[in-house]
Amino acid sequence: xxxxxxxxxxxxxxxxxxxxxxxxxxxxxxxxxxxxxxxxxxxxxxxxxxxxxxxxxxxxxxxxxxxxxxxxxxxxxxxxxxxxxxxxxxxxxxxxxxxxxxxxxxxxxxxxxxxxxxx
Numbered sequence: 001x002x003x004x005x006x007x008x009x010x011x012x013x014x015x016x017x018x019x020x021x022x023x024x025x026x027x028x029x030x031x032x033x034x035x036x037x038x039x040x041x042x043x044x045x046x047x048x049x050x051x052x053x054x055x056x057x058x059x060x061x062x063x064x065x066x067x068x069x070x071x072x073x074x075x076x077x078x079x080x081x082x083x084x085x086x087x088x089x090x091x092x093x094x095x096x097x098x099x100x101x102x103x104x105x106x107x108x109x110x111x112x113x114x115x116x117x118x119x
Contacts, residue, residue: 017058026043027043030042037099038091039102044087045086053079057073
């Protein structure tokens with residue numbers, strides 16, 4: 001009976017690893033293939049977050065230890081909460097520094113730098 005449980009856990013872990021590695025591969029391809037800084041950052045933050053989070057979850061499940069699984073889940077939550085926020089702030093900083101969107105972009109919704117108001 002224990003062998004069946006271990007086989008089921010191994011199968012679930014293998015499935016999560018394949019899905020996580022696929023997301024990580026898509027993130028890497030997006031970084032290489034997308035035309036500008038903003039779309040590359042989008043690929044890295046979205047697909048990279050899911051891919052690395054799933055790989056971390058698979059490692060936690062594979063350990064068969066509750067404490068390690070809880071740490072892996074905490075790391076997954078940390079990835080999900082911090083990566084999109086940091087990507088947004090980096091993109092905003094890059095836009096303010098002067099990096100422009102590619103010509104393929106339809107609209108730039110961030111305002112240009114404004115002159116300081118004088119009283």
